[in-house]
Amino acid sequence: MEKYRIDQSKGMEFGLYSIGDHLLNPHAGERISAQQRIQEIIEAGKLADEAGLDVFAVGESHQEHFATQAHTVILGAVAQATKNIKIASSATVLSVSDPVRVYEDFSTLDLISNGRAEIVAGRGSRVGAYDLLGYDVRDYEELFEEKLELLMKINDEEKVTWEGQFRAPLTNAKVLPQPENGHLPIWRAVGGPPGSAIKAGYAGIPMMLTTLGGAAINFKPSVDAYREAAKQSGFDPATLPIATTSLFYTAENSQDAMREFYPHLNVGMSFLRGAGYPKQQFAQAIDYRDALMVGSPQQIIEKMHHQYELYGQQRFLAEIDFGGVPFEKIAKNIELIATEIMPAVKKFTAK
Amino acid sequence: MKVVLLAGSNVGSKTRTAMDYTLKIANEKYPEVEFTLLDLAEYDMVFSDGRNYWEYEGDTKYVTETIMAADALIIGTPTFQASIPATLKNIFDLLPVNAFRDKIVGTLVTAGTSKHYLMVEQQLKPILAYMKAQIVQTYVFIEEKDFYRKEIVNDDVLFRIERLVEDTVDLTETYAKIQEAKDAMYDF
Numbered sequence: 001m002e003k004y005r006i007d008q009s010k011g012m013e014f015g016l017y018s019i020g021d022h023l024l025n026p027h028a029g030e031r032i033s034a035q036q037r038i039q040e041i042i043e044a045g046k047l048a049d050e051a052g053l054d055v056f057a058v059g060e061s062h063q064e065h066f067a068t069q070a071h072t073v074i075l076g077a078v079a080q081a082t083k084n085i086k087i088a089s090s091a092t093v094l095s096v097s098d099p100v101r102v103y104e105d106f107s108t109l110d111l112i113s114n115g116r117a118e119i120v121a122g123r124g125s126r127v128g129a130y131d132l133l134g135y136d137v138r139d140y141e142e143l144f145e146e147k148l149e150l151l152m153k154i155n156d157e158e159k160v161t162w163e164g165q166f167r168a169p170l171t172n173a174k175v176l177p178q179p180e181n182g183h184l185p186i187w188r189a190v191g192g193p194p195g196s197a198i199k200a201g202y203a204g205i206p207m208m209l210t211t212l213g214g215a216a217i218n219f220k221p222s223v224d225a226y227r228e229a230a231k232q233s234g235f236d237p238a239t240l241p242i243a244t245t246s247l248f249y250t251a252e253n254s255q256d257a258m259r260e261f262y263p264h265l266n267v268g269m270s271f272l273r274g275a276g277y278p279k280q281q282f283a284q285a286i287d288y289r290d291a292l293m294v295g296s297p298q299q300i301i302e303k304m305h306h307q308y309e310l311y312g313q314q315r316f317l318a319e320i321d322f323g324g325v326p327f328e329k330i331a332k333n334i335e336l337i338a339t340e341i342m343p344a345v346k347k348f349t350a351k
Numbered sequence: 352m353k354v355v356l357l358a359g360s361n362v363g364s365k366t367r368t369a370m371d372y373t374l375k376i377a378n379e380k381y382p383e384v385e386f387t388l389l390d391l392a393e394y395d396m397v398f399s400d401g402r403n404y405w406e407y408e409g410d411t412k413y414v415t416e417t418i419m420a421a422d423a424l425i426i427g428t429p430t431f432q433a434s435i436p437a438t439l440k441n442i443f444d445l446l447p448v449n450a451f452r453d454k455i456v457g458t459l460v461t462a463g464t465s466k467h468y469l470m471v472e473q474q475l476k477p478i479l480a481y482m483k484a485q486i487v488q489t490y491v492f493i494e495e496k497d498f499y500r501k502e503i504v505n506d507d508v509l510f511r512i513e514r515l516v517e518d519t520v521d522l523t524e525t526y527a528k529i530q531e532a533k534d535a536m537y538d539f
Contacts, residue, residue, distance in 0.1 A: 274450075
């Protein structure tokens with residue numbers, strides 16, 4: 001775990017992530033400007049750092065309703081504004097980028113932040129980036145696998161010689177600058193089903209698994225498949241960290257949490273997926289066995305306890321800014337995480 | 352209440368003829384309801400490529416958005432090779448997985464032979480159920496001999512169409528009430 005800068009004696013890492021959605025706040029019926037949205041993300045990173053959270057991550061999506069296309073630039077600003085918190089992507093759509101440039105960006109981030117940068121590489125659950133940046137969605141799988149291989153090679157080798165289908169070959173190429181300790185933590189972003197989890201396991205790459213909602217146990221097969229695949233490839237699963245991520249909203253009591261959050265979730269989903277979040281399912285989400293993180297701090301702690309028993313993960317990232325949640329509520333969530341939830345979670349996960 | 356009548360084929364005339372009758376009966380019986388007939392023969396649809404439905408352009412965007420905005424659908428389909436035509440399947444492929452959640456879907460089917468009577472049960476209803484439709488269980492089955500020169504000549508078929516329209520509208524109203532009662536149970 002040291003290779004990935006994770007110290008299990010301190011308990012599960014707790015962090016925040018944003019996908020950078022830029023949607024209206026349904027309570028107010030208004031959308032803030034892209035400028036304000038970006039500045040508030042940086043501000044949330046600062047608050048999270050001051051509150052002692054472990055990780056702050058920002059992802060990219062290249063289409064309407066998003067504001068963080070240039071996520072590495074935003075992460076640069078977060079790195080400059082913070083002191084201790086780890087800085088990661090959530091995720092970097094590696095398929096549409098040059099792994100050399102991605103590595104250059106993140107090792108620069110690592111130097112700016114004094115060794116706090118990490119890459120989370122994904123394929124993207126939205127396809128806007130492919131059209132815009134000139135890639136064919138039909139190469140969805142191969143684009144990613146090839147580029148991830150190259151990215152890992154750059155991370156492991158000082159001089160890279162490589163040849164592939166989607167990028168010009170490299171001969172004894174030095175990718176500079178090098179990160180602070182010569183190595184970056186690189187994670188594979190995995191959606192719900194086990195297919196992608198197994199690929200992460202085969203390659204022995206840490207996995208960041210999204211558990212957006214529904215019964216938490218539905219995601220256990222992906223966790224098991226990941227560890228099994230890692231074992232088959234000769235890796236020790238005990239050395240490979242797993243992170244899980246979920247939509248998250250907490251308030252002093254569960255009624256307030258549900259009342260305040262539902263419109264953000266419902267309207268946000270209808271913008272991004274074309275259908276809202278059914279009330280019936282949302283009513284079930286308060287149960288400790290449901291992966292959607294909504295409720296009072298005590299209920300969230302119970303959910304974390306249940307999920308830790310299921311997955312034994314090393315890191316949890318909360319998405320607290322989805323669907324136009326206003327900044328004062330984002331700040332309130334950070335406060336409740338830092339003062340009530342995170343200390344309790346660290347207590348029962350410290351090794 | 353918005354109801355879309357979808358004629359699911361780009362060729363032939365029987366399904367369109369039956370849907371014209373359906374539209375006429377529907378408008379006479381329920382002037383307060385907004386019925387829209389979409390005949391896929393009149394639209395230039397592209398094949399689904401995995402995009403979100405609102406990210407298409409032109410007719411594809413119009414047809415899918417009109418369907419998604421409806422409270423109920425009456426799908427008219429011919430029978431091709433013991434199944435629904437590709438044009439209709441493409442509509443389903445263009446829409447999200449839970450596209451028919453909270454929507455009532457009624458069905459009318461035309462076929463060259465009575466031997467296709469169970470096609471809707473075996474081919475269409477499983478798709479509708481997967482997409483979370485509230486299905487009007489009884490459908491109207493119309494075969495070759497019920498038509499004569501683009502007219503329906505079997506009174507029983509006309510009565511059945513009338514009942515299909517009634518059932519679809521009644522179930523849509525009822526379902527809205529169920530939904531309202533359910534939503535009232537929740538504190539958010």
